[in-house]
Amino acid sequence: MPGAELPMTLSSAAALSRGRRVYRFDDGGPGILVASAVDLDSFHARFLAQWPMTRVADATTDPPAIVIETVSDVGGSLLLRHPGLPDGGLACADAAEAANQLVGTLALELGLRRPTWLSLHAGAAAGDGGLIALPGDSLSGKSTLAMQLAARGLAFFGDDRLMLAPPRDGGRWRGVSLGLTPRVRLPVHPLAGTDYIAFVAARLTIEHRDAADRPLVATVDPASLGGKPFGSAAPLAAIVLPTRVEDPDTLDLRRAAAGETMVALLRQVAAPALASTALVASLRALVAAVPAWRLTFGSSARAADRLLELSRGT
Numbered sequence: 001m002p003g004a005e006l007p008m009t010l011s012s013a014a015a016l017s018r019g020r021r022v023y024r025f026d027d028g029g030p031g032i033l034v035a036s037a038v039d040l041d042s043f044h045a046r047f048l049a050q051w052p053m054t055r056v057a058d059a060t061t062d063p064p065a066i067v068i069e070t071v072s073d074v075g076g077s078l079l080l081r082h083p084g085l086p087d088g089g090l091a092c093a094d095a096a097e098a099a100n101q102l103v104g105t106l107a108l109e110l111g112l113r114r115p116t117w118l119s120l121h122a123g124a125a126a127g128d129g130g131l132i133a134l135p136g137d138s139l140s141g142k143s144t145l146a147m148q149l150a151a152r153g154l155a156f157f158g159d160d161r162l163m164l165a166p167p168r169d170g171g172r173w174r175g176v177s178l179g180l181t182p183r184v185r186l187p188v189h190p191l192a193g194t195d196y197i198a199f200v201a202a203r204l205t206i207e208h209r210d211a212a213d214r215p216l217v218a219t220v221d222p223a224s225l226g227g228k229p230f231g232s233a234a235p236l237a238a239i240v241l242p243t244r245v246e247d248p249d250t251l252d253l254r255r256a257a258a259g260e261t262m263v264a265l266l267r268q269v270a271a272p273a274l275a276s277t278a279l280v281a282s283l284r285a286l287v288a289a290v291p292a293w294r295l296t297f298g299s300s301a302r303a304a305d306r307l308l309e310l311s312r313g314t
Contacts, residue, residue: 022064025106026052028231032109034102035064037078043099046207050179050222050229051106065109068098084108084272103180107161108272110178115273117176118164118282122268124157124175125149126228127311130237131175133162135268141244141300144192147182147225148304151199154311156225157234159183165233166282172235173290179230182222183207186215191248193301238310239265239292248298253306261292 023040024031025048033056034040044053067081071091078092082105090105092098111119122135123146132149134142143159150156157175159182165174184204188197203225204218228234241256241264256264262283271279293310297303 020058020067020069022056022058024054024056026054026230027110027113029113030062032066032106032113033062033064034066034068034106036068036098037070038068038095038098040099040102043096045181045221046096046219047099047103047181048106048179049181050177050227052179052230066102066105068092068102080105082108084112103161107163107178108270110163111270111272114163114165116166116282117271118279118286119270119272120162120164120265120268121160121270122162123147123159124162124177125154125311126157126175126234126237127154127308129311129313130172131157131234132238132240132307132311133164133175133236134240134242135265136242137267139244141242141297141303143182143184144189144300145240145242145295145304145307147184147200147220148192148196148300149307149311150225150227151196152304152308153226154308155234156182156222156227157232158227164236164286166285167289173286174233175236177228177230177232179222179227179232182220182225182227184218184220186218189300191299191301193299196301236290239287239290240307240310241292241294242303243294243296244300245296245298250296250298251302251306252294252296253303253310254294256292256294258287258292260294261287 020035020037023034069079071079078098079089080098080101081089107119120135122133123142124133125146134145136142146159157177163176165176203220206215206218208217209215265283
């Protein structure tokens with residue numbers, strides 16, 4: 001979608017919000033304003049259940065950071081606009097896609113407002129010993145492991161995205177929850193174990209089905225997982241790099257080398273306000289301060305039991 005094809009940016013905040021609903025997403029400060037042609041109330045629980053959102057006066061004079069508008073000639077029926085997106089905007093086929101894409105755009109805006117923070121593609125859960133971050137590619141097992149730990153009593157911090165805040169006044173790195181709604185691919189893999197399957201089944205809402213009406217994707221209310229709302233923080237105790245394999249007997253947890261951890265984190269991190277040299281320096285400081293582990297597993301149930309021991313320092 002070349003930049004030249006995007007509609008001209010409107011000049012005033014009033015013009016940007018006219019004819020649209022305006023929402024404020026809490027960010028611990030003035031809030032992130034979204035002017036939207038989509039009714040976001042109906043999508044809030046599906047995507048951002050514990051990120052506080054309020055409807056504000058539609059004619060606000062404050063400039064919205066993000067705009068969702070109806071546009072028919074850019075390859076989709078809606079356009080999600082933010083300066084940090086490629087070409088300044090993203091075409092979306094329908095309201096659900098626009099609301100889903102808003103999640104990443106809000107995280108992008110938050111990263112710009114917190115220039116020293118890192119946004120990590122990771123699952124996370126916290127126990128008494130601190131937070132375990134599970135960065136990894138899709139299908140690596142990070143989401144399942146985070147929810148498995150929640151099923152074992154740890155506080156759920158997210159299944160896909162985590163903010164990392166650097167130390168203050170000699171303290172520790174902290175993981176910060178975004179309060180996002182976790183999603184589960186269906187059917188749940190049998191190696192997750194019957195207890196976990198029952199745990200998820202009691203809390204899920206089917207979101208997508210295939211042509212044969214078989215459920216494919218569900219959401220889970222994060223509050224039912226003991227999930228921490230937006231802005232909740234916990235000291236980072238460990239970084240665990242997960243790799244899922246098909247052998248049910250495989251379970252290997254070993255310390256990861258600094259170089260291996262750096263490469264893995266560079267694949268999963270975003271820091272829109274940092275130059276590349278500053279990002280590398282920040283990751284070096286993170287790797288030097290927080291122990292990292294490589295986890296290879298077949299059964300997420302057995303792997304979660306081992307991570308529970310790790311969270312307790314055993």
